[in-house]
Amino acid sequence: MSFPKPNLAVDLALITVMDGHLCCLLMNRQDAVEVGGDWALPGGFVHIDETIEQTALRVLQQKAGMETAYLEQLFTYGNLNRDPRERVVSVSHFALVPAKNLAKAVRGKNQLALARIIVNWDGETGGAASAFSEKLGTLNLAFDHADMLGDVVKRLRGKLNYSDIALELLPEFFTLRQAQEIYEAILGHKLTKPAFRRKLTDRKTIEPTGQRETASAFRPAELYTRI
């Protein structure tokens, strides 16, 4: 091959639900003027001896300090000027992480932020997203990462109906109310309790433990776990 090749990278949206909000890990960039924004998804180039998935795992470990997570490839972005400095094609992924794990990864590192993902559309119809932090306000996203985040939300909403990926966002033991909060945060609207409970308990992927939550005001709910 003698002709010049595009660079190949992986970008990673680390997703969680915290306090009822769909959130994402972002990294602060010093080269904001060049790349079009202050904040970006963690990413890295695909090395010659790495598969795409291995690159994603390496980014997960090096940039977020996490060993493992539910990881899924999403889409490959190849617009000519998505990185204004040079040609970079990027394979986006999302990772689903329980809130405590992601909060721990961010703690003490002020180049990392856990921002809310804001979308202004409903259902599964697409569009870009924006990022908002209580401390820092609206975060300006670099590259085409606003589009990437929008596509992540779209995919998550689409998959909720026919898969159990949302359970990846919960700790090992959880109440059905916690599960419902996860679904509501992703979908962006409220659900009715009885229907939600039936849907989840009818699937054979969770089971009651007989234990109950502790430190709750009023009646404690039963704890479930994934099978």
Next chain:
Amino acid sequence: MSFPKPNLAVDLALITVMDGHLCCLLMNRQDAVEVGGDWALPGGFVHIDETIEQTALRVLQQKAGMETAYLEQLFTYGNLNRDPRERVVSVSHFALVPAKNLAKAVRGKNQLALARIIVNWDGETGGAASAFSEKLGTLNLAFDHADMLGDVVKRLRGKLNYSDIALELLPEFFTLRQAQEIYEAILGHKLTKPAFRRKLTDRKTIEPTGQRETASAFRPAELYTRI
């Protein structure tokens, strides 16, 4: 960037339904021993001044002689030895083409074949596929193209429930019976007529023309068209 980069390519599954069978365009290769099979999906490298989508369109034009088609990006394959000769990462796409158009593209070119896609699983659960031609028997697929074809079928089956992409496989004017054959070929099982008709006519994406098919034995069916 000083480190070596992977090559970046696009592979294209040109899909149609012919005589009740889900089919795909394949190209004969002379380097079968090196690449692991006689037949491959048409593909090409992503040039430095091309988007991914532009590469896919160029492959569509150069390799299949078609100007345009419904085109969708599917998945990016990056296993280290998927091309035994050198490192190639490939972004797979599928294109949906009415049977007549694809048959016309193949006609007279004996390096091209229109092969049936064979899967041995049901529903939407994945796996690899194989290719079969009435004239040539089972076609040996190069690279990881058996996996790619399996993923194409999986995606198509998944999208049938909530989109109208199957209508891309029909000519401008078509009967509901023809539409049902398309759906049945993709899903791999029969559907019931009244339910299928309701589902299609309830969506606001097709409308009756008042015209009827010609040259049919017995009662001719009404022709519909996409809105």
Next chain:
DNA sequence: AGAATAGTGTCTCTCAGACAGTATCTT
């Protein structure tokens, strides 16, 4: 007329949403 397909009416079953009720725990 007969054959074969086009197209429809209706029953049932399942499932999700909605509401209202009962149960149980903490303060």
Next chain:
DNA sequence: AAGATACTGTCTGAGAGACACTATTCT
């Protein structure tokens, strides 16, 4: 006991599958 939340019973309506029926066109 009071209050707040966990959990459930049941009604209703939408939608898919199945079956049987009618309608239309060609030979």
